[in-house]
Amino acid sequence: MTEDDEMPPTLAAAQPPTAFGLSIVVPVYRGAATVAALVEALSALRPEGGLEVILVNDGSPDNSGEVCREIVRNAAIPVTYIEHMRNYGEHNAVMTGLRQVRGRYVITMDDDLQNPPEEVVRLYDHARLGGWDVVYTRYAEKKHAAWRNLGSRFANKVADWLLDKPPGLYLSSFRCMSAAVVRLVTRYRGPYPYIDGLIMQITQRIDSIEVRHLPRAEGRSNYTMRRLIRLWLNLATSFSLAPLRFAMLMGMAMAVLGGIGVVVTLAEAFFSPRTPSGWASTMTVILLVSGVQSMVLGVMGEYIGRTFLSANGKPQGTVRLVARSAEAAIRSDVA
Numbered sequence: 001m002t003e004d005d006e007m008p009p010t011l012a013a014a015q016p017p018t019a020f021g022l023s024i025v026v027p028v029y030r031g032a033a034t035v036a037a038l039v040e041a042l043s044a045l046r047p048e049g050g051l052e053v054i055l056v057n058d059g060s061p062d063n064s065g066e067v068c069r070e071i072v073r074n075a076a077i078p079v080t081y082i083e084h085m086r087n088y089g090e091h092n093a094v095m096t097g098l099r100q101v102r103g104r105y106v107i108t109m110d111d112d113l114q115n116p117p118e119e120v121v122r123l124y125d126h127a128r129l130g131g132w133d134v135v136y137t138r139y140a141e142k143k144h145a146a147w148r149n150l151g152s153r154f155a156n157k158v159a160d161w162l163l164d165k166p167p168g169l170y171l172s173s174f175r176c177m178s179a180a181v182v183r184l185v186t187r188y189r190g191p192y193p194y195i196d197g198l199i200m201q202i203t204q205r206i207d208s209i210e211v212r213h214l215p216r217a218e219g220r221s222n223y224t225m226r227r228l229i230r231l232w233l234n235l236a237t238s239f240s241l242a243p244l245r246f247a248m249l250m251g252m253a254m255a256v257l258g259g260i261g262v263v264v265t266l267a268e269a270f271f272s273p274r275t276p277s278g279w280a281s282t283m284t285v286i287l288l289v290s291g292v293q294s295m296v297l298g299v300m301g302e303y304i305g306r307t308f309l310s311a312n313g314k315p316q317g318t319v320r321l322v323a324r325s326a327e328a329a330i331r332s333d334v335a
Helices: 035-043 064-074 090-098 119-130 147-160 180-186 195-202 225-238 240-272 278-311 326-334
Strands: 020-029 051-057 079-084 104-108 134-139 175-178 206-211 319-324
Touching: 020 035, 020 090, 020 119, 035 051, 035 064, 051 064, 064 240, 064 319, 079 090, 079 180, 090 104, 090 119, 090 180, 090 195, 090 240, 104 119, 104 180, 119 134, 119 175, 119 206, 119 278
Parallel strands: 020 051, 020 104, 051 079, 134 206
Antiparallel strands: 079 319, 104 175, 134 175
16 A cells, blocks of 8 residues: 555545535424425525525434425425435434435535525525635524523533634534535534534534524424533534543542642641541542542543444434435436
């Protein structure tokens, strides 16, 4: 094997065969009331090279599956429907959809109509004409609940610290990627994908544009506090060693404080022999040290647990069904 053979694949070498100018991946969860309106709005778009839509039902407990199958039967544009056998999470569902795309560029967007479909072509053209590998969207005002906006800001601050990303870049799920980036992103097979973390490992040719953000048309957000915490854990433990390094620094800091405490205790014993030992100070030190030790063990346990599940083949997603509209099936044969 030559030295060139050992080099990682470049973006230029990773281009998959394409049949469309644009593919749109939509993870569907509790989206029965909105996904049909979304696909209808997307059907009216005329991007350069044409478009296809990939719907991924991530184990939705409502009748989203029935709605999506009806969309496939009556679609005016190429539509592919993928059904997960259970719920795996948004990023896992997007990864499943990305493996089915055939566009030169790929946009990912939610099913809740908070991202106006008319912004899709503008996002696509910005990436295509500017030669960007990835283009994110940012919002002048997000129409989420206050706690959700706070959680998003916190997640982006954490990402600034953990990921090698452009400072201040907002990591939105409404993003456009080139086919080359998609091909490399989907090589990741672990059970805990974090798409933005994978993107930052692949390219730095990244830009962003401002788009509108609308109030949710139906229902409420599928992101609970528990789901946001799980997303933060994926970000922190799947693509960075920073938590382990932070735990190590905390341990070193406690060792230094412990050494200072020993010196103070010995000085007190020598110079004030009748001073009683302080129960409060002793308990404070014990609780402080125990807390740091528990934190360090918890961080290490999270890494070990994820490594164990990955080694034992926990799936990123299991697919029950892949269905294509008639036009999508024809274009698939041509490609």
